[in-house]
Amino acid sequence: MKFSDLGLAVPILRALHSEGYHTPTAIQVKAIPIILTGRDVLGIAQTGTGKTAAFALPVIHRLSTDRRQAPRKGCRILVLTPTRELASQVARSFRVYGQHLGITVSVVYGGVGRAAQTQALARGLDVLVATPGRLIDHIAERNITLAGTEVLVLDEADQMLDLGFLPPIRRILSELAPKRQSLFFSATMPPEIGRLANDLLRDPARIAAAPAATLVVSVTHRVIHTESHQKRTLLVQLFANPQISRALVFTRTKRGADRIARHLQTAGIRVAAIHGNKSQSQREHALAAFRAARIRALVATDIAARGIDIAQVTHVVNYELPDVPEHYVHRIGRTARAGATGTAISLCDANERDQLHDIERLIRQSIPAEDRRSSASRLDNRPAHLHSVGQDTRGAAIHPGDDHKSSARARRQRSSRHGHRHNKSNGGSASSRSGRSWAGASGGAAARERVRTP
């Protein structure tokens, strides 16, 4: 299958050619022809699958075949994304793919001044990419009306849920004319997101890209069992390996991210941190430095890093394992992008064994482990080799030295996920095919509660 087989306009094909895209990805092959017919789409896909082009290309095609002035104080296409970084990235993709068509593309998000945004809206835009909060502000100030919007794209819907954006999204939807095309993309389908999709879409075509667990084939996984107080030293030791040229280091909390970044800095490693407490310009500065290889490590929390597309990330280091196993898949999706290979190294202390076990079950792999614990702590704790896929070792999971609070929290999250597993309302067959739950990923109050903390 070639892009030219998909019926896209020649100027779009030229742009794709100069970008070096030759073959459409699976989600593009499935989504593009359907979106071109004007039908609504419910797409289950996460970043890394080529989903941005899957919706952007047919939407740009529509603009090229139905040329008309964008409505003043309005936009023809509205794309909603959960984070500012993703909004910038999606807008960049629209500009690149539409470079020969003279389409107008702009972004609206918080953390920066409003004046330039208001001016761009006043002229009218072909494509507006926005995060929900700032868009609501502009609606309230009557800088924009959405009545003339022809296509709505909701990107990374499940992360919108994680960030508490469902009420603003429903408010934005109420501003749209009913006659429109709606495209809905989510990596997972927890029940709330299923309900939102039901309310938003009319007779949608359901499309699923490869389930998350199979996205990780080109990543080499490693886990190092260690003690929590040893992690910082171990992290610095890892950076002695010159093959780690561009590494994303994930921590659970914003303060943790700052702490680790300071520690790496002291050890002479060029580093920056990115998380929700950083200003927009600090976040952009850090990302630009990382992209340009001026820094070797970017320490990030889950939310700040999700959806970010940076080429040639050689390593993802999980300084702390995520409580929600699907976040592991999102994290390692930052490496091995577009066919490259990458390495994911996880530092696992005694309190994180259950998370590791859940991750191994999700990705259906036993992660090769190395034990760097002191001999005293080895005696105290469950041997590392007991972790293996499909073999439930949790019967003996509470050990001397285990943190009962964190085990209880992990259990609550597991039961919340399992509770959703048989909920038919989450719709779709990908979960049953892959044997994992759409509902579980990022779903459930416990998961959301955790996600808000970083």
Ligand code: AMP
């Ligand atoms: P996305 O899933 O939209 O974040 O895209 C992941 C990465 O794949 C981005 O760097 C895209 O530029 C790239 N990409 C998307 N579609 C293709 C394609 N058909 N061929 C090569 N690279 C692609």
